[in-house]
């Protein structure tokens with residue numbers, strides 16, 4: 040298997056020639072100049088990412104990474120920890136939101152257990168368990184640095200596998216009760232953001248739970264003092280197994296010039312980790328939607344990404360990205376299928 044350190048240097052950057060060629064072609068299509076607005080920008084971005092002036096995004100690949108969080112015992116989620124394993128089973132049966140939207144967009148789909156607390160052998164779940172959930176970050180580091188490095192490796196391998204199977208766009212999703220606490224702590228540690236500004240209600244905490252969650256994030260950071268300059272240190276101390284795996288998957292996709300369509304808060308925090316590990320990986324990211332979780336707008340702003348949709352979602356799993364995917368598909372169809380002024384005999388300005 041290719042090691043992360045082998046392909047990190049292989050991550051390139053956007054291709055300006057392909058972007059310029061795509062722009063030239065789009066400006067000849069039968070529409071007032073610029074009238075397809077952001078869709079035109081998306082097409083140009085896809086050209087720059089893939090290096091193809093006529094980009095292709097079918098089929099998309101969806102990988103859902105699942106893991107548990109020791110910090111769940113602190114009452115930081117509105118739902119009990121066992122929901123994680125139960126939702127993994129639901130996903131294996133095709134009944135979760137992400138299954139529905141992945142079918143709608145004809146996606147290749149993988150569900151990867153990187154650390155669900157109660158081990159389960161469900162057909163349809165890929166077992167890549169690193170440990171049985173993280174430790175409680177309020178008491179000890181969530182994982183060791185070695186385990187954190189392994190999450191990246193496992194995630195990148197999952198991405199390379201689905202790309203090998205044909206995926207032309209990568210969507211990374213997750214399920215993990217209490218993972219908005221870990222994501223908030225990572226975001227605060229990497230950016231210095233005030234927990235009051237970025238910690239939200241996650242699955243739906245009441246006011247008391249919300250206040251407790253902010254306090255947990257504050258205390259975990261004070262206890263571990265994660266080093267913002269060392270993303271693996273941050274991931275190990277206050278992170279999550281599925282969050283590291285998502286970061287690794289994003290880096291794997293970037294190394295193959297495969298666009299990554301970002302989902303919600305947790306996926307975008309994973310993207311920030313990826314970008315801190317390899318800044319040029321930011322070139323391969325497109326923000327799918329803006330989640331209701333307040334930290335999501337914050338991290339999108341740090342990454343300089345404007346989301347395609349805002350449907351007031353806060354489900355995770357990759358659902359927001361799957362719902363945004365048809366916009367990428369439309370951008371490609373515009374480039375491939377629209378007539379030009381010359382080919383259709385339509386008069387220009």
Ligand SMILES: O=C(O)c1ccc[n+]([C@@H]2O[C@H](COP(=O)([O-])O)[C@@H](O)[C@H]2O)c1
Nearest residue numbers: 116215217218219241242303304330355
């Ligand atoms: O994607 C998001 O923005 C998002 C926002 C809030 C909650 N979630 C999902 O809900 C779970 C985390 O919420 P919580 O309250 O348990 O931290 C986890 O399984 C996520 O998939 C996801």
Ligand SMILES: Cc1cc2nc[nH]c2cc1C
Nearest residue numbers: 118122126214354355356
């Ligand atoms: C039911 C449920 C489904 C989810 N999917 C992702 N996170 C979730 C959290 C809950 C509680």
